Amino acid sequence: MIRIDVLTILPGLFDSFLRESFVGVAQKKDRLVVSVHDLRGWTSDRHRTVDDTPYGGGPGMVMKPEPLVTAVEELVGEKGHREAHVLLTSPRGRRLDQAKLEELAGRKQLVMVCARYEGVDQRAIDLAIDEEISVGDYVVSGGEIPAMLMIEGIARLVPGVLGNPESIEMESFQNGRLEAPHYTRPAIFRGQEVPSVLRSGDHGAVADWRREQAHEITKERRPDLIEGAFGEEER
Ligand SMILES: C[S@@+](CC[C@H](N)C(=O)[O-])C[C@H]1O[C@@H](n2cnc3c(N)ncnc32)[C@H](O)[C@@H]1O
Structure with a gap:
C-alpha cells in the first residue's frame, strides 16, 4: 500500500x-x-x-x-x-x-x-x-x-491493481522500447487486413513478430531508447 x-x-x-x-x-x-x-x-x-x-x-x-x-x-x-x-x-x-x-x-x-x-x-x-x-x-x-x-x-504499477499484470510487462518503456502495434476485430477493416501471424495461433511466431515490430518502431521513432532495449549485436 x-x-x-x-x-x-x-x-x-x-x-x-x-x-x-x-x-x-x-x-x-x-x-x-x-x-x-x-x-x-x-x-x-x-x-x-x-x-x-x-x-x-x-x-x-x-x-x-x-x-x-x-x-x-x-x-x-x-x-x-x-x-x-x-x-x-x-x-x-x-x-x-x-x-x-x-x-x-x-x-x-x-x-x-x-x-x-x-x-x-x-x-x-x-x-x-x-x-x-x-x-x-x-x-x-x-x-x-x-x-x-x-x-x-x-x-497502475502498485501490485494487485491491474487485472492482468502481464500487460505492464509488454508496455512501452517497460523494457526500454516502444510497444508493437495492436489489432482487434474485425480481421478486415476498410480493406486493411490484420497481419496473418497474429491470427495464426502460433504463440512463438506472434512473440517474435511483436519483438521485431517493437524493435523497428523504437529504431524509427525513439532511437535513443535502443541502447537499453537490445544487445549490441542486435542494433
Ligand atoms: C507557470 S509554472 C512556473 C514556471 C516557472 N516560472 C519556470 O519557468 O520554470 C507554475 C507551476 O506549474 C508546475 N509546472 C509547470 N510545468 C511543469 C512541468 N513541466 N513539470 C512539472 N510541473 C510543472 C510547477 O509546479 C510550477 O511551479
Whole structure:
C-alpha cells in the first residue's frame, strides 16, 4: 500500500480524477490512499495568502515559504527525519520517465507539492522538498496535472491493481522500447487486413513478430531508447 498526500491551492481539481478508473480501483482495493490538502489551510492571514511579489522584481508572483514548509512538516515531519519522500512538481526538476515512476511506486509514502504562479520561494524548496520532478520540457500553469500524471502512473504499477499484470510487462518503456502495434476485430477493416501471424495461433511466431515490430518502431521513432532495449549485436 502506498500513501500519497497532495498539497495544492486547487483541491477541487482532484475530485473526479481520484474516483475514476485505476486510481479509483487502487483506492477501493486499499492499495493506494490519496489525501488532497488545501495549502490555504496553513495560512494565518484573513485572505489566506499563499503568494507574494518576487524580490528583485520581475513578472508574476512567488509562493511564500511559510504555509508550504509548515504544511509539509505537519503532514510528514522535517526533512532528514521522515520516511515520506516529498516531491515538488517543477519544470526544473528531473524529467519523469517509467523508471522514476517505478521507483516512486516502490515507496511507502509520497507528498506531492503542486505549485502555481512563477514557482516557490527557494528556501521552501531547500527546507522541505526532497526531489523536484518535471513531467516534460514544457510549462503548464500548475503542478496539479503533473501530480495527477504521476498518481495515475504509480497506481497502475502498485501490485494487485491491474487485472492482468502481464500487460505492464509488454508496455512501452517497460523494457526500454516502444510497444508493437495492436489489432482487434474485425480481421478486415476498410480493406486493411490484420497481419496473418497474429491470427495464426502460433504463440512463438506472434512473440517474435511483436519483438521485431517493437524493435523497428523504437529504431524509427525513439532511437535513443535502443541502447537499453537490445544487445549490441542486435542494433
Ligand atoms: C507557470 S509554472 C512556473 C514556471 C516557472 N516560472 C519556470 O519557468 O520554470 C507554475 C507551476 O506549474 C508546475 N509546472 C509547470 N510545468 C511543469 C512541468 N513541466 N513539470 C512539472 N510541473 C510543472 C510547477 O509546479 C510550477 O511551479
